[in-house]
Amino acid sequence: MTLKRTLASVTLAAVACMPMRAAAADLALILANGDYTTRPDTSTEGAGALADALRGAGWTVFYAEEADAEEMQALARKLRDRLGSDGAGNDRVIIALSGRYANNGRDSWLMARTRRAPDAFNVGAHGLPVAPMADLAAMAPGQAVMIIGLPGETDESEIGPGLSAGIARMTLPQGVTLIEGPLQQIGTWVGDALLDPGLTLNGALAALPKDARARGFRSDAVHFAADAGAASRAGEIAYWSAARDIGGDAGYAAYLSRYPQGIFAKEARAALEKTPAAKPPSPEELAQERETALGLTRAQRRAVQQNLDLLAYNPKGIDGVFGPGTRTALTAWQKAQGYTPNGYLTQTQIAELQRQADVRTAELARERELARQEREKADRAYWQSLGRTEADMSAYLDRYPEGLFAKEAKDSLGRFTAQREEEARRKMEKDWRAAEDAATIKAYQAFINAHPESRHVEQARARIATLRGEVPANPPLERAERQVVPNRTAALLVEQLLETKGYGPGPVDGTFDNRTRQAIARFQEAGGLPKTGYMDQRSMLALTLRQ
Template sequence: MRDFLLGTALAALTASGAMAEDAALLLGNDSYERLGRVTRGSNVLEASDGLEALGFNVITLRNGRADTTRDALTSFADLADDADRIVVALSGRFAHDGDRNWFLTSESAEPRLFTLGEQAVSVDSLLNVLAEAPGRALLLIGDESEGSQFGKWLASGTVEGTIPQGVTVATGRPRDVAAFANDVLSQPQENIAPYFEDYSLTVTGYAPDTMVFMPQRPSTVPEPPQPTNRDDGAEQALWEGSRALDTAEAYRNYIRRFPNGEHAEEAERLIAEILAEPNRDARMAEEDLNLSRDARREIQRDLSLLDYNTRGIDGIFGNGSRQAITNWQQQNGYSQTSYLTEEQIARLDAQASRRAAELEAEAERRRQEAERLDRAFWEETGAQGDEPGLRAYLERYPDGNFAEVATERLAAIEENKRAAAAAEDRNAWDKARDADNMAAYQDYLSAYPEGDFVGEAQARIQEITEEREQQSSNDAARAEEEALGLNGLTRRLVETRLAQMELNPGPVDGNFNGQTRRAIRRYQDQNGLPVTGFLNEATIVRLLADAVNSLNR
């Protein structure tokens, strides 16, 4: 099958009188960049050999875009100017406004009435060309449109419009039009009228009962000029360049140069894939940044600090991270592509650093206020040194700044009581302390309702009750901390930061003991985080941010 460039050469020979003055134009589109595929849309081009055997000058074009279609139409108009017979076959997608019809080129987007431009071929204009050969002009339309709307004023498909006198128009499915063109139009001096119905084609315009349309087969048909050997090296070089650029325009350029090239179908497929991905350029630009996994984690931490939920800080940009990026872009006036640029990463990091500083300052204010309230309550209660005051303080501030002092003083008071208590009372209390369970303390209270250790027993019963109530939530918090998989270095970094903030976490050895848990609870309380004594992702993010900002000062 020859393309329209060879048809142009044939037109030149026709002008010199070397060939019969019959002209044919075959345009078949089976792959649209944005409008999808058309089953057997290009099969009509197979009729080219049969028409040439009958002496027709044939121009063919598969999946023509605006520029190649325009060139093919220009060459065809030159051929048709002096032609005795004219055959035009259009197969693919069409649009109409209720009166006029257009054949859509393969790069057409969803058309609109006033923006068709060069992306569509006016069927009415082609009919005007066909009108130059009344009684010997045939237009075949292979239309597989579904009749959907292209906006308010334009619909897909064709309608019966005004047909010039002497022009025959036959419409059907692309496969039926292709079969008719290939089987019937290749027969010389054949009455084609009966075959329209046989091939399920609808005929309008000039439709006599007898149409001996095709000419006699010429005794000799001059051999058409053979195409020069294709420069495979040039084609391969252009293809490799197109692949390197990997843009729709690069692939279109390859198809313009080599419409029947070895990679034409792959180029069509790649164009469709590119157009189907609206943010492809943004994705490729982010890929060019070659972000490491640590860099991606840092971006996720920055987003989390700014209250954009990435659903994890793992260095993998999944749906959660992409949605967080999209939301951040929307809030900052960027196109919502979900892919980051170098400029955006720098701005995000700056915002996160500022937010971390704000959070640290806010935490410091909370800490100072909490310390003020803690001290004021201590001075009114525990500082007096008596047992009720010490217990009142610990009840309000179990992890307070003076909790260790209060605990030590209560222990001393208890020791003094133990020494002064009657031997029986003291022994009963020692047994209850050794057992250290609800039943033992209740037995002590039952046996010694006025004993010296009633306050201690009641307090311990209250603690055990609260511990039981909190056990479920503590288990969940412990499991959440274990899921973080903290290594020894990270655990020591946490203890170091807690110590720097004067929260007294105990030895910096990576082992979280009771002092460490109390320090964590203090930090969580001061920073408005859920108070559990166990680390979670939010606490780690805040602690690391505090640590980084502390180093930067």
């Protein structure tokens, strides 16, 4: 199908969607909502005046002020139904919205007046979506003006989580002119300039108030004000929109061929003069386009990177993103296989890469199995060459810490260790008995030197202290003594009892010195109690009962 036939088909389809009628309709939708709070309302100023001006000019106006979401949506549907039934191809449409807006960064809503702050999940129940209103306006391409009345201030506290106050920038459909600014000033401009039959659309836009701005459809040829040629222009505007959508010299040339004196002829010729001659795509660009057409998912790209890495072509990361490292690895692989080394894949190359990776995977599995068999063979041979001594078991574990016989070697070492510890314990007990039998300072000191970690060391030191006439400090015994001799009064009582019983504790002054300790030790020894030189519960009970 030729480009002209394509454009004609698109135009025919567009016009076919616009059932014709005897007379064009001038349709307006004006929605004005105030502030969420009780602050003075400035956002809807001018809405009523604009509605009255349009009605006075013969327009059909759908108007609501302070409407809820359902009411706004109902009026939007009424406009849609009128456009569909009356023939949008001949219509002029003005859609004016004013009030408070909320957006999520992509879509925007005109909010109904409410004291509740909408959030990202319920905003649709509290407002009217803005983008579909632009789509409604697009049913009258080249004859559609959308007005966004901006409030003087925005309060983020009126908007819930997931939303921001204000309106997000949206992509306009073809043929729609968007005006943003104070509604009161724009309303005056509509009556003074936009509806002036003597002004083109661009002429009217040039007269916009300084606080307003425009974007979207513009033309030096189209008059927004009604004229006798409005119906015949619908097909040309649709054809022009299709030509611009297709783009390029061919689209503009096709428009000029059909409408050499058309309302957009000057703009089309200017575009043709500015458009540089198209260059044919380079081989690399073609290769890139072919790969893009494959539509590889991120998982498929990771698989390609894994296969390259498996084949020793380092992609510098396996992340599903084809960066410089992956492109370099692909180029090297393609060169080795005889492909054009451009770094971009084809379906055939992906299949070949996978086949080679499968082969390499099988090779590596065989290599691992052979290596395992060799390791086990050497493991068994070494085990069989060893004896079963402690040194042999340690040597085996040094070489094969996770070997076939590691558990057996560890168990053997455990038995050797247990045997050695038992022998050491028996010798220690034997030496202790010998020291006790000798009961000399030299014997006890020799035991301490030979067995510094023995459980009898503290007892041996106590024996030495006793033999020297000293009672050594002993924190555990001191703590136990404080339980039964908590103060000086109790200490005086102990000293008095020891003095009465003839153990000679020294001065009875409530202070336990070395003579007091020796007296306590003599008392304990005489009573068959543990001879520590420190009072405890048993010693205190015996001392107080034997008066």
